[in-house]
Amino acid sequence: MIWLPLIALAAAAFAVAVVLVKLPRSAWALFAAALLFGLAGYALQGSPGLAGAPKMAAVDNAESNFALVDARRQMFDPDMVPSRYVTVADGFARRGKFEDAAGLLSGAVSENPNDGEAWLALGNALVEHANGTLTPASLYAYGQAEKVLPGHPGAPYFLGVALIRSGRAGDARALWAETLANAPADAPWRPQLEERLARLDELISQIGAQ
Secondary structure, three states: OOHHHHHHHHHHHHHHHHHOOOOOHHHHHHHHHHHHHHHHHHHHHOOOOOOOOOOOOOOOOHHHHHHHHHHHHOOOOOOOOOOHHHHHHHHHHHOOOHHHHHHHHHHHHHHOOOOHHHHHHHHHHHHHHOOOOOOHHHHHHHHHHHHHOOOOOHHHHHHHHHHHHOOOHHHHHHHHHHHHHHOOOOOOOHHHHHHHHHHHHHHHHHHHHO
């Protein structure tokens, strides 16, 4: 049964690369092959039946951490400078220190409950700190972000990404489709979300075919 979480982790990594990092379609096969080679290497050299031992992470997630912060920032007017809490928390997030980032952001929303970007960043930090798992705290943060920023795509988009990572691609698709259905036709972020929804549809179709 140890292989089930490993396969799920590989599928989640592929989904994040396609939907969040926007991996080019031409590189999908290569990335999938790399994941398969990794699993094969683990099968040959690893010991999945043995109890785990604490080790330093072998994979550097710095690039995906930067992409997460940058993706959130791109959803806001560049002339709207985030609060000092969010700025410092982003520095922690880029280095993978999501617990520290969440602590700072909790202080930010306590000081200013109407800081929508802080709520959104807090939701992301809590999800990352939980290794991609949606928790009641992260769901609350996303809910508050949506409440403070009605009509903004940030909360439904990142909640959708978290749902995909949790293996709930269908729920993510329904959320993004509903967001687009309720969005104005001239919303500046609409083409980007439509593109991501199309990528998700392709991914769901490929998984179904396999």
